[in-house]
Amino acid sequence: MACRLADSSFLFMGPRQTPSRSHRFTPHNSTGICYLKWGSLLRRGFKHQQGLISTRRTKSVQAVATPVAPSSSESADYRKQLSESYGFRQIGEPLPENVTLKDIVNTLPKEVFDIDDVKAWKTVLVSASSYALGLFMISKAPWYLLPLAWAWTGTAVTGFFVIGHDCAHKSFTRNKLVEDIVGTLAFLPLIYPYEPWRFKHDRHHAKTNMLSEDTAWLPVCREEFDSSPVLRKALIYAYGPFRPWMSIAHWLKCHFNLKTFRPNQVKRVKISLACVFAFIAIGWPLIVYKTGIVGWIKFWLMPWLGYHFWMSTFTMVHHTAPHIPFKSSDEWNAAQAQLNGTVHCNYPNWIEILCHDINVHIPHHISTKIPSYNLRAAHQSLQENWGKYLNEATWNWRLMKTIMTVCHVYHKEQNYIAFDKLVPEESQPITFLKKVMPDYA
Template identity: 55%
Template sequence: MEATTSFRTEVGCSSVLHNAGTAIRFRQMNRGTPLRFCTRSTATAGPQLPARQRVLSAKRLICKAAAAAPAVAAPSDAGRLSAEDRAALAQELGYRSIGADLPDTVSLTQVISSLPREVFEINPLRAWGAVATTVVSVALSVYLISISPWYMLPFAWAFAGTAWTGMFVIGHDCGHRSFSKNKLVEDIVGTLMFMPLIYPFEPWRIKHNHHHAHTNKLVEDTAWHPAGKAELERWGTVQKTLFKVFLGSPLKLWASVGHWWLWHFNLDLYTDKQKPRVLVSLAAVAAFAFIGIPAIGYFTGLAGVAKYWLMPWLGYHFWMSTFTVVHHTAPHIPFKPADEWNAAKAQLSGTVHCDYPRWVEFLCHDINVHVPHHVNSKIPWYNLRAATDSLRQNWGQYMTEASWNWRMMKYIFTELHVYDEQQNYVPFDYEKEEPFYWIQRKVLPSTM
């Protein structure tokens, strides 16, 4: 039976539509009473409207009484909606498509088995070609910085930060053992590529592989794990304020700096067996930090260190944060406790494919083509597009896709903060709207 959609609130809840058409903010006045998407039969719902109009009309409706029919949380349970309504919700939230719920009976092994065998093949020419591309791009960025007048430096730094991200992606393939059939070569290349980024290769490899094994699993995942309400309440004022400022604003696009520092330099996070290799990686980045960077300063001065290293490094972290937060943070993608976690859902449906300007994708070696990488991390970067095409043919209805846009990013900045088991995320000010977020919701544009 065809269904229409409407929103319902339970006592004390309200829905607020900000800036006439931006993604909706759901605000709770009482905890435990989340806003809901409802489905009601046409017999009780009244005249039919087009799906898009039904959803938008529903968003403007504030109900005083609960609807009689069962409800599913929105947008956290978007996968249960009809294809039409998922499309409408995707458009409203800034996504190209939102996937349906993957059946519980589908295993990750089934998804992997559907991929053509050739996408797993390592091509040394393509692999080393990427190294050459990145080395030339980084060298070109240094030259552009050296000749640019002050007013052109931001453009040179943007190019440099993107080229530097290419170094990370090559090391990333080395860490996943998809660069070469020789592990020693991968360790050497990965370490060298990570050195200018002051990123210790082995600590990153260990923690990153843990992220792949536990993607979007509560407690275990090491990437963009949201804080819980109880955890937030235990924090002191300073810690809570810093957390809110850096993860609840556009500064979130440099939050990977904090992740880099907290996760990769503390030996207590690694086992005795892991520590010798970890120490080698730490020695490599220490060599660059205490020899390479001072050498830059010797020839160009302190301003030269900022000009030739710090600004490109911050540009790299912009892309590092942007790519990863878009990959794994979305209103309809849940973090799950271990007893409810499903590997196939987490890797296929819990990872977002996002298209960026082609020059960015070229310099960053298609790191944005991320769904097949999470289905199986042994796929080399240059085969990710073919693997994505295969996944679309076989599992496309369960995938979330987007083109990088301001509406999606604004929603991530202002709404997706605190873990909530019913809604996936609620904003930091879910109980009472705070001026810091109110200003952002009013000032930040929904399109650009």
């Protein structure tokens, strides 16, 4: 959803990746290679969680000289234990390589692709009314209730982002001009330029979980991690305690530089940038004039930071886990990346309603033409036809703790190596998170 952390010239950005061969899951009916891979995953999962889940024991796996195919019950047991260790409800089986994205799309009911203008405008009504209610609560709340009002308002304004997100994918309404207008307006309170974001986001869907090509959360490259002590410290903070707000760095780095867009995109990018700067030039002074600097902080900045919390964490949860590999372009498989490499995560109902089911994310990666109001029906179909391959979770602290303390530096076999395993003497922020973050699932 956001531009990747990808350039060492920006201090808090993750490095550009060097394509290399990545760990590949093999189908569950393959030889003993799969057995050993799942065993290594299981041991790695417990190793990463040492000190966090003290009551869990590792199931030992003994290497053998001849290939031995694991039974389905053993594979299921490994995945179940990994799921518990990482905070998942289910870790899906590896998708066979002969399955294509088209095969999966063809199993979806045709009606999930239908655009319904009434449902589309209902999402606008929900977001506008919930945002207005949030502003009202901020204006009336005593100081000790302001955090709750900010949390509601930040979540409500995230709904505007989801509306613009549908418009960018041309799944909001049949009138494409209306989509561009609505998308631009929906992004304005977030000071997000619509067209630049759309161009970058399209790349995320085309290259999901591809090393150096995806525009979302990529693993840190070891070479750049070791290149500079200053950059290394910045990365430790960026992928650790600052991670829930790092979409702010994405926003700054990826959407305002005209040189990063193709010539045929620049005109539309300039229009979006002009709209954003006009909102800043007119909207911000009006807020300050009416409410003062403190009012600007209360009514705009704090809800905006709340939005970026969701922007960062939603994107992080959608594609980041110790068992989800990033692959080089020569190994990448679209069906595996979109079905196996995307996570469905249930949040509390009020968040799902205000954010228009954006976290029902697997069908969105199977086809971006599915409107947000049809994602649940599409996910139900995927569960019926491809359920054993899905990664599913209900939001919990262990899930967040796993991502923030384990999923750091890229490794072609292990997928990730945690910072504190590489440079324990410099990883105090990660050690701190391990101590203070809750670990219940």
